[in-house]
Amino acid sequence: MLNALEVFTTVVVGLMVGVEFAVAFVMNPILNALPEDSGQLGHAHGGRMLGAVMPFWYIGSLVLAAIWAVAGWDHHGTGLVVIAGALLIVSVLMSVLLLVPINNRGKTWTPENRPADWKDQLNRWLFFHYIRVAVIVAAFTLLVTALV
Structure with missing residues (x-):
């Protein structure tokens, strides 16, 4: 049963890392290259769509890592899982304190109501987000290492 939990947790966190990596290094460059207001509208839509699902994914990943750490406390690699869990906590705190406030503003913007500094806010x-991706990649790497 512990093996199934370990694999499931690793896959869930790995998929989250993949989505967030794609947002940073694929979707944002694509949206930023679109003409006129299309990119800003795409950012707003992405903020609404991913903003609805990612909180559950981040918290769910953290909960799975915590369950793994508790269930496998006397197994090899538990220290790595605990550190990965701590990094996932950092990613949740970063999200709530730094990224969600900007996203909550950005997802309501239209070309008619966006603030003058909207590009600066998106760049912030x-x-x-780049820092958060690095944090969750590190957490994922630790989980994979603990798995093997």
């Missing part, structure tokens, strides 16, 4: 979000 992307900067924090």
Whole structure:
């Protein structure tokens, strides 16, 4: 049963990392290259869509890592799982404190109501997102290492 939990947790976190990596390094460059207001509208739609699902994914990943750490406390690699869990906590805190406030503003913007500094706000979000991606990649790497 523990093996199934370990694999499931690793897959869930790995998929989350993949989505967030794609947002940072694939979707944002695509949206930023679109003409006129299309990119800003795409960012707003992405903020609404991913903003609805990612909180559950982040918290769910953290809960799975915590269950793995408790269930496998006397097994090899538990220290790595605990550190990965701590990094997932950092990613949740970063999300709530730094990224969600910007996303909540950005997902309501239209070309008619966006603030003058909307690009600066999106760039600030992307900067924090890059850091968050690095944090969750590190957490994922630790989980994979603990798995093997």
